Amino acid sequence: MHDFHFKNGELCCENAKVSAIAQRVGTPFYLYSYKTLTDHFLKIQRAFAPLDPLICFAMKSNGNLSVVKSLVELGAGIDIVSIGELGKALLAGADPQKIVFASVGKTEEEIAFAIETGILLFNVESEPELAQINLIAAKMKRRVQAALRINPDVPAPTHEYTNTGSLKKKFGIDLGTARRIFRTQAQYSHVKINGVHIHIGSQIIGPRPFVGAIKKVADFIDGLRAEGITIEYLDIGGGLGIIYKDENPQTAQQYADKVVPILEKTGLKIIMEPGRFIVGNAGIFVTKVLYVKDNGLKKFVIVDGGMNDLIRPMLYDAYHEIVPVAQTRGVPQKCDVVGPICESGDFFAHDRLLPRVKKNDLLAVMSAGAYGYVMSSNYNVRPRVAEVMVRSSKFKIVKERETFKDLVRGEKIISW
Numbered sequence: 218m219h220d221f222h223f224k225n226g227e228l229c230c231e232n233a234k235v236s237a238i239a240q241r242v243g244t245p246f247y248l249y250s251y252k253t254l255t256d257h258f259l260k261i262q263r264a265f266a267p268l269d270p271l272i273c274f275a276m277k278s279n280g281n282l283s284v285v286k287s288l289v290e291l292g293a294g295i296d297i298v299s300i301g302e303l304g305k306a307l308l309a310g311a312d313p314q315k316i317v318f319a320s321v322g323k324t325e326e327e328i329a330f331a332i333e334t335g336i337l338l339f340n341v342e343s344e345p346e347l348a349q350i351n352l353i354a355a356k357m358k359r360r361v362q363a364a365l366r367i368n369p370d371v372p373a374p375t376h377e378y379t380n381t382g383s384l385k386k387k388f389g390i391d392l393g394t395a396r397r398i399f400r401t402q403a404q405y406s407h408v409k410i411n412g413v414h415i416h417i418g419s420q421i422i423g424p425r426p427f428v429g430a431i432k433k434v435a436d437f438i439d440g441l442r443a444e445g446i447t448i449e450y451l452d453i454g455g456g457l458g459i460i461y462k463d464e465n466p467q468t469a470q471q472y473a474d475k476v477v478p479i480l481e482k483t484g485l486k487i488i489m490e491p492g493r494f495i496v497g498n499a500g501i502f503v504t505k506v507l508y509v510k511d512n513g514l515k516k517f518v519i520v521d522g523g524m525n526d527l528i529r530p531m532l533y534d535a536y537h538e539i540v541p542v543a544q545t546r547g548v549p550q551k552c553d554v555v556g557p558i559c560e561s562g563d564f565f566a567h568d569r570l571l572p573r574v575k576k577n578d579l580l581a582v583m584s585a586g587a588y589g590y591v592m593s594s595n596y597n598v599r600p601r602v603a604e605v606m607v608r609s610s611k612f613k614i615v616k617e618r619e620t621f622k623d624l625v626r627g628e629k630i631i632s633w
């Protein structure tokens with residue numbers, strides 16, 4: 218599943234000792250395994266081989282240039298959600314014809330830049346957005362391709378904040394409106410509506426929500442075809458769940474077994490947008506114990522990483538396994554693992570059984586490769602941490618830790 222394991226009582230990433238890396242780069246930091254991340258991509262590629270889909274890595278889950286580059290080298294396309302991500306995807310060498318662009322609020326500037334770049338598809342999330350893209354494309358004397366992001370209104374059993382496939386959420390276009398847009402598409406003379414897109418949510422463990430949503434849009438596409446409206450692409454989004462605690466998520470192959478037959482029948486070119494599945498278990502967050510305190514009621518392990526570095530526990534009530542980097546014996550004790558930030562939401566774990574740890578011990582927060590660094594901030598004027606990648610026994614810094622200069626860049630003390 219991943220390449221973080223204990224060897225002689227020491228946590229290793231592939232063949233590199235985590236403690237040795239910590240000594241060189243300082244703490245806290247994110248650590249990625251090249252092998253894990255590329256293996257996960259290849260697993261999807263193999264499972265879906267009968268369809269030869271375009272696998273667009275959802276770079277909002279991890280936008281590090283070296284991470285993106287590692288996947289681009291294997292033939293990955295990129296699913297972007299902003300002009301910034303488009304710029305980084307291009308820097309990482311992504312082929313514009315393998316880039317798809319989703320976002321409920323694409324700005325004029327973003328649309329123009331994406332047209333100029335020549336991306337494969339705009340995944341359009343509303344009718345006014347389609348009109349806007351058409352207008353800008355007309356001005357630029359270009360014709361672009363779009364897919365309509367359908368909100369299939371299916372239940373997705375995941376956290377409220379990662380559920381996107383219900384009409385109570387802002388995402389996509391309802392089926393009725395989408396049908397009307399397809400029927401009246403002639404008015405958008407600079408946009409070829411050439412696909413349908415869905416993305417129903419994230420960290421989805423079983424196949425049922427995917428199957429339900431895909432069947433629903435497959436029927437929708439059949440209906441269009443009966444009216445003589447044809448498209449080329451079906452983008453089934455991302456959302457595959459991973460193991461954080463004791464989940465038993467479908468494998469790429471199990472997912473493929475369920476959905477490939479339905480997708481095959483559509484005869485369309487398939488696009489996928491996995492994010493978490495590729496990078497989630499390919500990264501850990503390494504942090505150092507600063508203090509241990511016991512207030513009589515609770516024991517707190519205070520570490521040098523905080524919610525500004527990894528916000529998932531606070532934002533989604535997410536569970537991350539936490540292990541000491543050097544295995545220790547002794548009876549596990551219940552404690553809260555918390556950061557230094559002035560917020561009660563600044564925690565990595567509540568009432569967690571951990572072996573006894575002491576000052577300067579290193580802890581690894583597992584499965585932190587997705588929605589980790591990318592959601593980090595400078596709250597409390599804390600520099601963003603370093604990112605490191607391991608390949609076999611070698612490690613390289615793939616993003617430098619921010620300095621004080623970075624923290625005040627662009628800021629001015631003015632006088633009136």
Ligand SMILES: *Cc1c(COP(=O)(O)O)cnc(C)c1O
Pocket residue numbers: 275277278296319416418419420454455456457490491492493494587
């Ligand atoms: C976030 C997102 C993804 C990736 O979701 P994962 O759960 O990380 O696989 C894919 N497509 C779209 C449109 C997204 O917003």
